[in-house]
Amino acid sequence: MQKVTKDILISKAAGLLDSQTVTRVLGWKRGEFYDDVTPAVFHSREELENGFVFDDFCGANLSKYLIKETAKDDGKILVFLKPCDTYSFNQLLTERRFPRDKVYALGVGCEGMLDSRKIRAVSESVISVRDLGNSVEVETLYDGILTLDRQTLLPDRCQRCKSKKHVAFDELIATDGKILDSNRFDEVEKLEKMTADERYRFWQEQLSRCIRCNACRDVCPACTCEKCVFDNPDSGVANKACANEFEEKMFHIVRAFHVVGRCTDCGECSRVCPQNIPLHLLNRKFIKDINTFYGTYQAGETVGSRAPLVDYNPDDAEPSEVLTGGTHHV
Amino acid sequence: MPITEYKPLIVAFCCNWCSYAGADLAGNNRLQYPADVKIIRVPCSCRVNPTFILRAFQKGADGVIICGCHPGDCHYTSGNYYTRRRMTLLFSMLDFLGIERERTRLEWVSAAEGTKFAATMNDFVKTVASLGENKRLEDLRCKK
Numbered sequence: 294m295q296k297v298t299k300d301i302l303i304s305k306a307a308g309l310l311d312s313q314t315v316t317r318v319l320g321w322k323r324g325e326f327y328d329d330v331t332p333a334v335f336h337s338r339e340e341l342e343n344g345f346v347f348d349d350f351c352g353a354n355l356s357k358y359l360i361k362e363t364a365k366d367d368g369k370i371l372v373f374l375k376p377c378d379t380y381s382f383n384q385l386l387t388e389r390r391f392p393r394d395k396v397y398a399l400g401v402g403c404e405g406m407l408d409s410r411k412i413r414a415v416s417e418s419v420i421s422v423r424d425l426g427n428s429v430e431v432e433t434l435y436d437g438i439l440t441l442d443r444q445t446l447l448p449d450r451c452q453r454c455k456s457k458k459h460v461a462f463d464e465l466i467a468t469d470g471k472i473l474d475s476n477r478f479d480e481v482e483k484l485e486k487m488t489a490d491e492r493y494r495f496w497q498e499q500l501s502r503c504i505r506c507n508a509c510r511d512v513c514p515a516c517t518c519e520k521c522v523f524d525n526p527d528s529g530v531a532n533k534a535c536a537n538e539f540e541e542k543m544f545h546i547v548r549a550f551h552v553v554g555r556c557t558d559c560g561e562c563s564r565v566c567p568q569n570i571p572l573h574l575l576n577r578k579f580i581k582d583i584n585t586f587y588g589t590y591q592a593g594e595t596v597g598s599r600a601p602l603v604d605y606n607p608d609d610a611e612p613s614e615v616l617t618g619g620t621h622h623v
Numbered sequence: 624m625p626i627t628e629y630k631p632l633i634v635a636f637c638c639n640w641c642s643y644a645g646a647d648l649a650g651n652n653r654l655q656y657p658a659d660v661k662i663i664r665v666p667c668s669c670r671v672n673p674t675f676i677l678r679a680f681q682k683g684a685d686g687v688i689i690c691g692c693h694p695g696d697c698h699y700t701s702g703n704y705y706t707r708r709r710m711t712l713l714f715s716m717l718d719f720l721g722i723e724r725e726r727t728r729l730e731w732v733s734a735a736e737g738t739k740f741a742a743t744m745n746d747f748v749k750t751v752a753s754l755g756e757n758k759r760l761e762d763l764r765c766k767k
C-alpha cells in the first residue's frame with residue numbers, strides 16, 4: 294500500500310468536485326509555519342492546489358466542522374477522516390448532529406501525527422519537517438539538520454492509538470486497519486495507585502495552569518451544545534483573577550462529565566490546550582470506569598449505540614460497593 | 624475566642640417521594656440527627672446533576688449526600704438507576720482528583736425508613752467531622 298500523500302488526496306478531491314459528486318471539500322490548509330495547519334473548506338481544484346496539505350500536522354479532527362458546514366449548502370461535502378476521526382463522526386451521527394447523506398467521507402490512513410511541542414523540545418528553531426518513514430528530518434536555523442526517531446515525536450494520543458480501523462467511510466484511501474490494544478489506561482492506573490494527597494497535588498499543579506480559554510471545549514466533537522453552561526456569565530468559572538481550588542476543578546469536572554460515554558478519546562482536547570494540560574487523563578478515567586463498572590464501551594464504534602449514562606442495569610453496583618478512597622474493589 | 628466543637632455542614636439532596644418523607648418521619652418520631660444537615664428537596668434523586676454537588680461544596684458544604692427511593696421503587700420508575708451510574712462516576716472522579724472519597728455519599732431511604740434516615744445522617748456527619756473542613760473544593764469567594 295502506497296503512502297497517502299497530499300497529491301493523491303488532491304486528485305481524488307478534485308475528481309469528485311469535477312464529477313459534481315461533492316460541491317466542496319473539508320480538509321486541512323497550510324499555515325504560516327510548518328506546524329500550524331488549520332481546517333478549511335475548498336471549492337475548486339485551484340484552491341486545493343494552492344492551500345491543501347496532508348502531512349504530519351493534520352491532527353485536527355474535521356468531523357465537528359460538519360455540523361455547521363453541512364447546513365450551508367444543499368450539496369454534499371467531502372471530508373477527510375483519519376481512523377480516530379471516524380469514531381467522532383459516528384458519535385455525531387448517533388447524536389443526529391448532521392445529515393449523513395450530505396457527507397462524502399473519505400477515510401485516509403494514518404501512521405500517527407507529530408507533536409510540535411515534542412519537536413520544539415529538541416530545537417526551538419525548526420524551519421521544516423520531512424517525514425522519512427521511521428525517522429523525521431528536521432531542518433533548523435541554529436541546530437543544523439536533525440534526524441529524529443519518529444516514534445518519539447508522536448503525541449500521547451498517537452503513541453497510545455486505540456484504533457487504526459475506519460469505522461465509517463464512503464471510500465477508503467488506506468488499508469483497512471485494526472483496533473489496537475495500546476495500554477491507553479496505564480497513566481490513569483499510575484495515578485490511581487497514588488495516595489489521595491499525591492493525586493490532589495498532581496491535579497492542582499496541572500489544573501491551576503488553565504487559563505480558561507475554552508479551546509478544549511470548542512474543539513471537542515462531543516461538545517456540540519448550542520448553548521454551553523460555561524457561556525453563562527454567572528457560571529463562576531471564568532474568573533481567573535481570584536483563582537483558587539474550586540474554580541478549576543468545577544470547570545474541568547463539568548467539562549469531562551458532560552462528555553462521559555460520548556467522548557471517543559480522540560485526544561483533541563489535549564492537543565489544543567495551550568497550557569499542555571493532560572485533559573485526556575480525565576476523559577480516560579471515565580472511560581476506564583465505564584469499562585470496569587458497566588462493560589466495555591467505545592463511543593462512536595457504531596452509530597446508534599446507547600451511551601452508558603443514558604442506560605442502566607437494575608443490578609448495577611452501588612458507589613459504596615465499588616469505590617473506596619484511592620482504590621476500586623473490582 | 625471560645626473553642627467550639629467543629630460541626631460540619633452537610634447538604635442532603637432528598638427525593639420528594641421517599642427520602643424526604645423518610646426525613647419527615649424521622650422528625651415526627653423525634654429521632655435525633657444534627658441540625659447541620661440541610662435538606663434540599665428534589666423531585667427525584669436523578670434531578671441532582673453534578674453541578675449541584677459541586678456548587679454545594681463551593682458554597683461551604685463539607686459533605687454532600689444524595690438520598691432517593693430504593694432501586695426499583697423510584698416514583699418515576701428508573702430515575703434512581705441513572706442517579707446510581709452518574710454518582711458512581713462522579714464520586715470516582717472526585718476521588719481521582721484527590722478529593723476525600725468520604726465527603727460524598729449515595730443512600731436509598733424509603734418513606735417508611737425514618738430510623739434509617741436518622742442513622743444515615745448521624746453516621747455521615749460523624750464521618751465528615753473526622754475529615755475536618757472541606758478545603759479541596761472550597762471557594763474563597765464564597766467564604767463568609
Ligand code: SF4
Nearest residue numbers: 513556559560561562
Ligand atoms: S473530550 Fe477530548 S478526547 Fe474526548 S471527544 Fe472531546 S476532544 Fe476528543
Ligand code: SF4
Nearest residue numbers: 503504506507509566
Ligand atoms: S484548552 Fe487548556 S487552558 Fe484552555 S480552557 Fe482547556 S484546559 Fe484550560
Ligand code: FES
Nearest residue numbers: 638667691692697
Ligand atoms: S423519585 Fe425517589 S429516586 Fe426517583
